[in-house]
Amino acid sequence: MKIQALVDQIHLKKSFLCIGLDVDLNRIPRHLLEAEDPIFAFNRAIIDATHHLAVAYKPNTAFYEAFGVKGWQSLKKTIDYLNEKHPEIFTIADAKRGDIGNTSSMYAKAFFEDMAFDAVTVAPYMGKDSVEPFLAFEDKHAILLALTSNGGAFDFQTKLVEGSELYKQVLQTSKGWANSENLMYVVGATKAEFLVEVRGIIPESFLLVPGVGAQGGSLEEVVKYGMNDQVGLLVNSSRGIIYASANEDFAEAAAAKAQEIRSKMKGFL
């Protein structure tokens, strides 16, 4: 998907919400366990109930891989369903991949060709040749981990490297990589004040912002410090939306939660 198409969708839907499809079989409504593919049945119901409120969906691959071949099938069905029913939706494989060049090319093939996602999250530790293969696809995007929303972010990401924090080095260095216009960045909402400095380095890039909701980040602060003239934000909520209810009304409850966030977003657009 082209960036402009994503921006258009944001204005059309008055939303920059991304819904995280992190499906845990222990947390979904019991009646779904009788379905042939409970994970896909859950995702389909969530997507059907919320697609008019969100511009992006983000399955985290860990939750599918935990169920082996069956889980991988559920992931494939989910992305196929999104692409067939809602081609206007921006789709993100939250996979946090990254390996030496020829190997990253195989991951890019996995998530951009075998499964036609628009974007994949990528880890920066292995540097340039581990990320560039993801940037070589037209209208596809690598979302590079910069500053994550977890406690461990302070172990290395905020350490000073030659005078500035590692995550800033990642932002700065990655600007020089081939096809860097296909880069977006993960910046956690739990550290919203950091967004000022992030925007100083990458004013135009889209940011995928996790950590609003369950992890405690504030939407107001993210908008205040992170929004640019193309909006430039995808704010993700996973558990806060998809597990709003564990009963038969789970999809309606998820829609109500998504609507609540969308209403706030509308006010900022």
Add this chain to the structure above:
Amino acid sequence: MKIQALVDQIHLKKSFLCIGLDVDLNRIPRHLLEAEDPIFAFNRAIIDATHHLAVAYKPNTAFYEAFGVKGWQSLKKTIDYLNEKHPEIFTIADAKRGDIGNTSSMYAKAFFEDMAFDAVTVAPYMGKDSVEPFLAFEDKHAILLALTSNGGAFDFQTKLVEGSELYKQVLQTSKGWANSENLMYVVGATKAEFLVEVRGIIPESFLLVPGVGAQGGSLEEVVKYGMNDQVGLLVNSSRGIIYASANEDFAEAAAAKAQEIRSKMKGFL
């Protein structure tokens, strides 16, 4: 697998060779493409021909994911075959995973439970809570990326962080994590002289060393600078062994290449 069992196998086989099962359908012998599952057929033949020469096998997940659900099935069949036929072999999922705590737990479940690997490679960028879930399994191991064998390793890993290189910070910091006795580390052979300093920080840990062979690293130097009194090394070769021939004799050719490396290793043990 317990570390002692791995050390015993190394002495029994006079080998610390790990064979990388990075199967590219474009590079395997043409006649295998007629098999029901060409990737598994290839792996099984390689394993049958080389298992007495190697102590570990390491499929890189990218090469399986590129083929979607079918590829994931081939990976599952490969690990099941290894565990059934050769339970003495140390198995590594080269997956380079890492995510926030509850998500890393799902990856650990994927590679230690659904697929019963002994170890999985893990990326350090997200810090402590992204790695500790992998360390919570008895007799399972997380192999943390420290210094990789690719060009991009110099983008961040060797940058100075508070006076010492980032990869040394990763080594030092990770020693303080819960169950750190279950940690091993990736240190590339293309930078063998770095092993002196690595051993200064983690004298006892096992190192997984890629980059010997196709990537130009020297076995002699790796042994000289990296071996400890428990051997402490798993030296990986992928393409140099598995693609030794593209003809019907591919398995014999792979065994000959593995034997060549094993002969050298024998001299060092």
